[in-house]
Amino acid sequence: MLKDFSVPALMMGLLTAFVGFVSSFAVVIQGIQAMGATPSEIASALLALSVAMGVLAIGFSLWHRMPISIAWSTPGAALLSGIGAIQGGFPAAVGAFVLCGALIVLSGLFRPLGRAIQLIPAPLANAMLAGILLGLCLAPVKAVAFDAALGLPIVLTWMAVSAWKRLWAVPAALGAFVLVLLFGVDLPEDALAQVGAAIHPELIAVTPAFTWHGFVSVAVPLFIVTMASQNIPGIAVLKVHHYQPAPGPLFAGTGIFSIFCGIFGGVPVNMAAITAAMCAGEDAHPDPARRYWAAVVAGFGYIALGLMAGGLIAFVSLSPPILLQAVAGLALIAAFSNSAFAAYREPETREAAAITFLVTASGASFAGISGAFWGLVAGGVVMALQRVVKRR
Template identity: 50%
Template sequence: MSKLVQPVVAGAVTAIVGFASSFAIVLAGLRAVGASPAEASSGLLAGCVAVGLVAIILGVRHRLPIAIAWSTPGAALLVATGVPAGGWPAAVGAFLATGLLIVLAGLFAPLGRWIAAIPAPIAGAMLAGVLLDLCLAPVRAVAEVPALAVPVIVVWALLFRFARLWAVPVALVVAAAGIALTAPAGGLGAVSLWPTVALTAPTFTPAALISLAVPLFLVTMASQNVPGMAVLAGFGYRAPLRPVLLTTGVATVVGAPAGAHAVNLAAISAALAAGPDASPDPGRRWIASVSAGGFMILLGLGAGLATALVLLSPPVLIEAVAGLALLSALASALSAAVADPSGRESAVVTFVVTASGVSFLGIGSAFWGLIAGTLLLLLLRTRRPLSAQSATTSPHPAAPTTASDPAHSEPPAIQPDAIQPDAIQPAAIQPVAIQPVAIEPGAIQPPASEPAATQPAASGQTATRPAAAESTVAEPPATRPARANRP
């Protein structure tokens, strides 16, 4: 019995932390794309149920701690995108299309590889641009509602230092307490506390599909599914990607009419179910992910209360709590964006365009940031090899060399531009490029395994040239140079 208690408790912690640290972001995202309070509450409930059922199915089927969550970066994307053309029904259509794309990624393996092949600076910069506005909310909250915001931030900072796992949930409790103390009398009585299911018929508009569905799919894959697989691999588990994508994609499609935006692998909370704290026996940690799914369904029953809490609070306060929860994600995204020096300019362009929040042709900034950064990256990668080639190409074609040729192993030592048709600059010839065994006192005999390495200069003298810079025009066999210029 004791062996069962530990993973069950770990699963409960996983569900509570995952729900409490991100439900405000989900509600803010659903409201941002046009959902009414009832529709947002329905979306939160549908997301909890979908996440719980998928976690139970995959955990029992594969006996692996496959933790499932909704797409928290995807919810932040909804906040940054705003109401699409067509309103809430168009947003529901985009959610459904996102689920179909996830299913397609599971059926068509190259699609998943293409998503994984998105350059890390571009993906990180797009995610950072999406998260920036929410992460600025704590600063705005201090300016607008300091009496409520300052205690929340102080509690979060202290727990982030001493008990990081509970920093956001306890900060949320402090925010809820402040809301309860300042809410008007009878405020909760005007809001339904029971979970509701509000179904919406999806509509499909090109603008919503491009500005919402495609970025939501990319963010979900790059920021949730790929890192989620990496977390499991870090604990020694090889989860089957195809069943995971198919199951989460189908769950997203089924939950979309009720308002669920995206279901995927857990990335951050996955470590709670897959780590040693879940169980000292790695073969029993799947119980933690299954129990997390069950507790997530129970937490979904409180979607009405959670929605009421959001409605009664100043909007900036809930956004501040969401921003505190996303600071670590923002730091990771920015780190990935600038880690590679060759992609920093493209990453900055992606970040700036995405963070601007502007839209063109009804398409949100996240899509345009991805396009702008990718185009600049391709332009820079096309330009740099050409400039490098013009700076290092000799007037004479280079002869093939082997891996053991010293001239081939140190190409920077050769300065082809210093070799003139009528003279040789001794300083341009590096000692390592000369084969000493091939030099005799009176003449140069090229090694039998190498092509002829001498050419007559215009002044009648000859010089030894490295194999990487010699001409493909062979010297007549009868010509023997009288002397060699030695470096």
């Protein structure tokens, strides 16, 4: 095993951990915060998520000798931002996270459930995701309108670096956010001391409250988004690079750790897609049989970053919330454009996809159930009616 270790795998693993964490942790913070979590609970959730991602990546990759990369559910966190606080507060949200993890376990143990997710029409699933992401993707515009001197440097940095190398665009925007916060915002004199004191987070368990509202409004949409946007594409990326892992045990493993993360306020963990492509590509090593070390190194990197989550939360809490939302929105623009394109690509399903997108993006809830769920229902009804009429 040690003979397979290489410098290219080491470098790619470190880059994967940095990009995977930095490019999306703002989205995760926003999602958990929208559910009503306190800063200490958010730091606890990031620690639990980072440890879970690291342990799973290390364990799966060494066991299968494949570059199996794990990530937190970024689309799921964006979904939470759109839903906002639910009845029962954060304990009810935690109960929904735990139930979502249980559904992921079942999808790995029982093939019919996993296949049922694959039967959801791709245009509707992508339209729902685009509707979920729209709100956060508008945040950069709102940040510029809020204060151009603070918002423009972040947006312009993202634009410039994205034109040069898209992979570094979000980390560069985050760097601009740090500079804006340090030099453009009036910080307390003891700000850095506060960050240093809080740098190491503590795990805070939240007693979950299991409610029907939380299950339908949060757990089910979160499960669908995580499976359709993360787990299934993650397996597909590995297959494209000629790796053939059995999906069931991987899904079940991520589901078990998602339950663990949920108890500490974290969103689900799942198979990664973008970072999986980084670890499985030729840059990790010319020999495919030795690339798994990149995912192993990334796992250790995630754990190390998670141990500093308290300082990150303390630092970003010093800024106006709209600035962090702007960074999160910039991180999701690529996902929004990809999902919107996939949703409207086929003319025969375009109207159903549009209905799903509009209902989801509205953020409106009916009977206490979030718009994401009703968006799928509305789009499905339109698609079914169109097919019936066409057959007749």
